[in-house]
Amino acid sequence: METRLLNLLVCPICKGPLEHLRPPQQASVELVCHADGLAFPVRDGIPVMLEAEARSLDAAPTPPAPVPTPPAA
Numbered sequence: 001m002e003t004r005l006l007n008l009l010v011c012p013i014c015k016g017p018l019e020h021l022r023p024p025q026q027a028s029v030e031l032v033c034h035a036d037g038l039a040f041p042v043r044d045g046i047p048v049m050l051e052a053e054a055r056s057l058d059a060a061p062t063p064p065a066p067v068p069t070p071p072a073a
Helices: 003-008
Strands: 019-021 030-033 038-043
Touching: none
Parallel strands: none
Antiparallel strands: 019 030, 030 038
């Protein structure tokens, strides 16, 4: 992503600055607003600045469901 574009983009909610995170810092490319605790995805080089598409930084990834074990005979 171009630095000029990054300097123009702000959080759509609070109008605050965004941090550009990308590999190897993290698995996917995102623009992060630390004030709101949201990470906006960047898909095919295009930032998706919609609150509905943002990931919450507070939300921990959901652990996989446990595999049930058969009762002992």
